[in-house]
Amino acid sequence: MVLASLALMSQCTADREAVLRQQSEASLVLVQMLDGIEKLLDDPSRDLLTLSRAADFHDAIFWERSHLEAEATERSGDLRRFLAGFRAKAPQYRSLAYLTARRASEDTPWSVTVLECVPAPPCAGGGSFAEGLLATGRALLADPRTSEIGPFLPDERPAVSVRYATVVEEREGEGLRGEIGVLVVDLDLDAIAREMDRASRDSGAAVTLRDRDGVPLRALEPAPASAPVSAERISASSVALDPIRPGSPVHVGYASGRVLGATIPRFAPTRVRALGWSLSLALPPRRAHLPVLLFPGEIYLLTGALAIVVSAVCLWGLGWATRPLRDLAAAMGRTGEGDLRTEVDEGADDEIGRLARSFNHMVRALRESRAELASQLEESLRLKTTLENVIDSTPSAVVVVDRHGHVLQWNEAAERQTGRKRAAVLGTSLFTEVAELARYRASFERVLHEGVPIQGAREPYTIPGGETGIRRLSLFPVMSATGEVSGVVLSSEDVTQEERIERMMVHAEKMAMIGRLAANMAHEIKNPLAGILWNLHNLERRLHPASPVAHGRMLEAGLGPEAIERFARFLDAQKIPHYVAVIRECGLRADGIVKTLGDFSARGEKQVEADPRTLIESTLMLARAAFDLEKRNDFRDIDLAVEVDGEIPRIHCNVQRIEQVLLNLVNNAAQALFNRRQDEPSFAPRITFRVRGDDEHARIEVEDNGSGISPEAREHIFEPFFTTKEVGEGTGLGLSISYLIVTEGHGGRMWVEDGASGGARFVIELPVRHAVEGAA
Amino acid sequence: MSEGARILVVDDERAVREAVVDFLEDEGYGVASAACGADALELARAERFALCILDLRMPGMSGTELALELRALAPSTPLLIITGSPDFVPGKSLRAVGIGADDTLVKPYELATLAEKVRHRLGGEGAS
Numbered sequence: 001m002v003l004a005s006l007a008l009m010s011q012c013t014a015d016r017e018a019v020l021r022q023q024s025e026a027s028l029v030l031v032q033m034l035d036g037i038e039k040l041l042d043d044p045s046r047d048l049l050t051l052s053r054a055a056d057f058h059d060a061i062f063w064e065r066s067h068l069e070a071e072a073t074e075r076s077g078d079l080r081r082f083l084a085g086f087r088a089k090a091p092q093y094r095s096l097a098y099l100t101a102r103r104a105s106e107d108t109p110w111s112v113t114v115l116e117c118v119p120a121p122p123c124a125g126g127g128s129f130a131e132g133l134l135a136t137g138r139a140l141l142a143d144p145r146t147s148e149i150g151p152f153l154p155d156e157r158p159a160v161s162v163r164y165a166t167v168v169e170e171r172e173g174e175g176l177r178g179e180i181g182v183l184v185v186d187l188d189l190d191a192i193a194r195e196m197d198r199a200s201r202d203s204g205a206a207v208t209l210r211d212r213d214g215v216p217l218r219a220l221e222p223a224p225a226s227a228p229v230s231a232e233r234i235s236a237s238s239v240a241l242d243p244i245r246p247g248s249p250v251h252v253g254y255a256s257g258r259v260l261g262a263t264i265p266r267f268a269p270t271r272v273r274a275l276g277w278s279l280s281l282a283l284p285p286r287r288a289h290l291p292v293l294l295f296p297g298e299i300y301l302l303t304g305a306l307a308i309v310v311s312a313v314c315l316w317g318l319g320w321a322t323r324p325l326r327d328l329a330a331a332m333g334r335t336g337e338g339d340l341r342t343e344v345d346e347g348a349d350d351e352i353g354r355l356a357r358s359f360n361h362m363v364r365a366l367r368e369s370r371a372e373l374a375s376q377l378e379e380s381l382r383l384k385t386t387l388e389n390v391i392d393s394t395p396s397a398v399v400v401v402d403r404h405g406h407v408l409q410w411n412e413a414a415e416r417q418t419g420r421k422r423a424a425v426l427g428t429s430l431f432t433e434v435a436e437l438a439r440y441r442a443s444f445e446r447v448l449h450e451g452v453p454i455q456g457a458r459e460p461y462t463i464p465g466g467e468t469g470i471r472r473l474s475l476f477p478v479m480s481a482t483g484e485v486s487g488v489v490l491s492s493e494d495v496t497q498e499e500r501i502e503r504m505m506v507h508a509e510k511m512a513m514i515g516r517l518a519a520n521m522a523h524e525i526k527n528p529l530a531g532i533l534w535n536l537h538n539l540e541r542r543l544h545p546a547s548p549v550a551h552g553r554m555l556e557a558g559l560g561p562e563a564i565e566r567f568a569r570f571l572d573a574q575k576i577p578h579y580v581a582v583i584r585e586c587g588l589r590a591d592g593i594v595k596t597l598g599d600f601s602a603r604g605e606k607q608v609e610a611d612p613r614t615l616i617e618s619t620l621m622l623a624r625a626a627f628d629l630e631k632r633n634d635f636r637d638i639d640l641a642v643e644v645d646g647e648i649p650r651i652h653c654n655v656q657r658i659e660q661v662l663l664n665l666v667n668n669a670a671q672a673l674f675n676r677r678q679d680e681p682s683f684a685p686r687i688t689f690r691v692r693g694d695d696e697h698a699r700i701e702v703e704d705n706g707s708g709i710s711p712e713a714r715e716h717i718f719e720p721f722f723t724t725k726e727v728g729e730g731t732g733l734g735l736s737i738s739y740l741i742v743t744e745g746h747g748g749r750m751w752v753e754d755g756a757s758g759g760a761r762f763v764i765e766l767p768v769r770h771a772v773e774g775a776a
Numbered sequence: 777m778s779e780g781a782r783i784l785v786v787d788d789e790r791a792v793r794e795a796v797v798d799f800l801e802d803e804g805y806g807v808a809s810a811a812c813g814a815d816a817l818e819l820a821r822a823e824r825f826a827l828c829i830l831d832l833r834m835p836g837m838s839g840t841e842l843a844l845e846l847r848a849l850a851p852s853t854p855l856l857i858i859t860g861s862p863d864f865v866p867g868k869s870l871r872a873v874g875i876g877a878d879d880t881l882v883k884p885y886e887l888a889t890l891a892e893k894v895r896h897r898l899g900g901e902g903a904s
Contacts, residue, residue, distance in 0.1 A: 523833075526883040526884055527789045527791075527792060527883065528791070529883070529884045530789075530791075530792050530795075530883045530884035530885075531789065531791030531792050531795060532791075533884050533887075534791075534792065534795030534796065534799065534884070534887055535791060535794070535795045537795070537799065537887045538795055538798045538799055538802065541799075541802055542798075542802065549802045587884075591884055
């Protein structure tokens with residue numbers, strides 16, 4: 001009866017091969033084993049890469065080579081020690097060898113020699129083993145495409161090792177230029193056999209590893225005690241497994257109706273070129289079939305089958321047999337509903353007992369794998385949260401999109417820069433959804449196809465709220481494990497502040513340079529100017545009879561008073577004294593300009609403590625006096641206001657200099673206002689002073705309600721000789737000197753901005769220097 | 777031209793040097809001139825001048841160095857320093873290297889000022 005139910009279960013299982021493929025214990029064992037073997041096969045590639053880049057490896061090569069070239073008979077042994085040291089840590093390598101290669105020119109073949117091999121080849125000279133090494137080296141160097149790391153399967157059968165080799169660029173040293181080497185390791189197939197052995201012991205399966213031609217590389221059979229099925233039969237059947245279906249990761253089949261096998265065809269580890277190996281195992285049917293019951297769908301089906309069996313058994317009146325089966329059926333029902341705590345009494349060592357044991361074994365395995373899954377899920381959720389926190393904490397806007405431009409990540413800075421919420425853009429197509437980013441589509445495509453990052457230029461953008469900021473956008477490829485571009489990161493850094501500071505620094509630097517240039521020019525101009533004025537002085541004194549010197553010398557030279565008188569009239573008629581006067585006047589004017597230029601470098605003058613309000617008062621007094629003298633315009637026509645905001649700190653300054661600055665600003669403002677009133681008689685001119693301060697600075701603003709300053713003019717307004725005034729109204733030096741007085745002379749700042757009414761607002765910020773305690 | 781105080785004028789700029797020399801001659805002084813510090817020293821070794829007028833900024837030996845040498849050569853001869861740098865305070869700078877200039881002038885001064893300073897230094901001695 002029980003056998004009948006088992007047969008029924010076998011039948012169900014056989015009909016659901018697809019399910020089996022996914023779920024059978026055989027496939028689990030295979031996959032685990034595959035993982036282990038893949039790792040073993042991958043490791044040499046990684047080790048080769050690491051080794052070929054290791055500095056001490058290159059040191060060892062260098063010393064070995066230097067030694068070899070210096071004294072041909074002795075070896076330094078550095079390379080041997082290095083390779084042996086490495087092999088001691090990685091016993092899975094049967095051997096490690098280093099070959100050097102040189103060639104006369106690009107067209108001649110490589111001449112390859114074995115520089116070192118550990119352990120030493122079996123017989124002196126290396127024999128066929130050494131030949132094999134040289135062949136590997138030559139093969140690798142001959143074909144550039146194979147210069148990547150690759151496994152070379154040895155020709156002999158059965159194989160004992162898999163060979164890996166890589167080209168090593170030798171560090172350039174004296175006499176070593178242009179030579180390269182080949183690093184070779186042989187992975188012991190016994191290491192793979194050990195992995196298979198472990199899996200075989202755990203599952204009781206016979207395991208076979210075949211190469212691409214189906215020739216077994218290793219076949220392991222379970223020890224007789226743990227497997228009652230004949231080893232020969234398992235091996236024979238597993239060979240017969242077929243057909244191998246492409247695309248199916250695990251294949252399960254029968255042989256002789258009694259043995260079930262599973263095979264993984266032609267697997268290829270990720271880092272090595274396709275090996276075309278296959279792995280198969282054979283299990284006794286009961287071990288192969290029973291764990292399949294863990295699949296819920298099957299469990300319902302089998303529960304049904306069991307129920308029928310149980311009913312039949314009840315009808316037959318075999319009460320003793322029904323209880324364990326009933327329990328088992330109930331447990332299977334609960335398990336099918338997801339309750340994994342269920343275990344049944346294993347009872348006696350009969351078929352039902354074995355069934356119960358298998359069931360318990362399966363439930364335990366399920367419970368463990370579910371717990372493991374849960375903890376993995378928790379770990380990955382934790383990672384995801386951490387990653388999101390990191391991305392959100394980045395001040396740059398970070399947006400991650402997949403290959404199709406769909407948004408995968410959108411951090412808080414991206415929300416700030418665009419004003420778009422994460423929830424609204426996640427999963428949407430970035431370049432259609434966020435219009436302002438549409439123009440990056442071409443860059444995105446380039447990053448996607450070329451896999452190289454693009455660093456964007458600085459550009460203005462509109463900050464949500466209307467202000468204009470500057471940002472720098474960069475695009476980086478996201479590389480998948482297989483080395484393909486799986487998406488793109490757009491990172492946008494707000495550099496508004498940085499840009500502003502840079503511009504200020506450039507401006508300050510420019511002004512300082514202009515100041516130095518002006519002072520030097522002033523100095524250079526003074527010599528020729530002195531030459532002009534002084535020689536002119538001598539000319540006048542020695543030429544015109546009106547000068548006692550000239551008159552005396554003319555008498556000495558024998559000229560009579562009448563002739564001298566005539567000569568004087570002649571000179572006057574020729575306007576000679578006038579020319580002399582004009583030249584002197586021009587020279588003196590030039591001298592005046594040169595003196596002003598010299599003000600640029602006026603520094604280190606005496607500074608006293610002053611109240612900014614007093615400075616404004618005295619400036620206004622000076623301004624009124626100056627305008628009264630001109631008579632053309634009445635300063636009283638201007639509405640003057642002084643606004644004081646809060647506590648005003650006293651400043652240390654050169655009072656005359658700061659008054660000069662303020663006076664200059666008031667004059668400029670008044671000039672602009674009067675000019676405007678000429679065109680527009682109803683215009684009501686106004687100048688507003690504003691004073692405020694904190695612990696660090698005192699700030700004085702001079703604002704007019706004129707037509708303001710254009711952005712172009714603002715760029716250059718503090719440069720010498722830049723003027724918007726009519727010719728003759730100013731020298732174009734006033735603001736430059738003011739700027740230098742404030743910045744260089746007082747360590748302050750000065751700039752111009754738009755006033756509230758559209759006029760110009762000049763701002764002076766002077767540092768407050770706290771009085772030294774105890775100073776008199 | 778009366779015999780009297782002779783003045784040494786040192787300036788590398790010919791237009792300036794000649795103007796000063798002619799001017800002082802017209803004022804009635806005997807004048808010797810040099811275009812560089814080395815020539816000036818040679819003249820100063822051969823003759824005791826009543827006053828030396830020297831430019832501060834010259835190629836080769838600078839005015840400061842020359843002032844030091846002249847001071848060592850004839851400690852009682854007054855030095856009148858001419859400078860083109862508005863931010864250079866010659867008296868201060870020369871004191872810093874251990875000598876005091878007796879007077880300074882900043883280019884381009886009025887020649888009348890020069891005449892005044894020379895008269896003051898020489899106490900009217902030698903003027904015609």
